[in-house]
Amino acid sequence: MTDEIDQLLIAALMDDSRLSLKALAQVSGLSAPSVGERLRKLEERGVIRGYTLEIDPKAFGYLLQAIVRVRPLPGRLHEVERLIQSIPEFTECDKITGDDCFVARLCVRDMEQLDALLDRLNGQAETNTAIVKKTPVKRRLPPMT
Structure with missing residues (x-):
């Protein structure tokens, strides 16, 4: 399962997958290393499968x-x-x-x-x-x- 902070990070990345750890830290109220660790765990669990680019x-x-x-x-x-x-x-x-x-x-x-x-x-x-x-x-x- 994901908690509210995970969901906040995922939503922010869905809007802009290029957000830096620093920007994600500001959005979530966590430190950049904590955000990095959460993202790593979400990737390991298969919740985040990749970061994408939208082309017209x-x-x-x-x-x-x-x-x-x-x-x-x-x-x-x-x-x-x-x-x-x-x-x-x-x-x-x-x-x-x-x-x-x-x-x-x-x-x-x-x-x-x-x-x-x-x-x-x-x-x-x-x-x-x-x-x-x-x-x-x-x-x-x-x-x-």
Whole structure:
């Protein structure tokens, strides 16, 4: 379990993963060495798995994002999973229950690229695609309490 100070440190790092130990100490009321020790323990326990960087795909020319529901044809589940993993424009993918087996996020430069990438799945799976208009909730933590 985590206590209130751990949760405060995690929340601060979620807002800015580059915060220094000194800044985290000011936020938490602990000393910098104490913060360092807490973070080390959170890492050892697997609570903190890494520190990340958020990039805007538009800065690299990826103007569209799509959510793609993928339903592999019979006997093609593992082949489709490997294919999705091999296409770098698929930036996230979850294996799910229900009629579809995968829900994936895809970043593309334009509709032509979207069509070309989805064509690679053709013959292996059925797809259902929605273009992302806006992301009102960015990736975030569930409540920690």
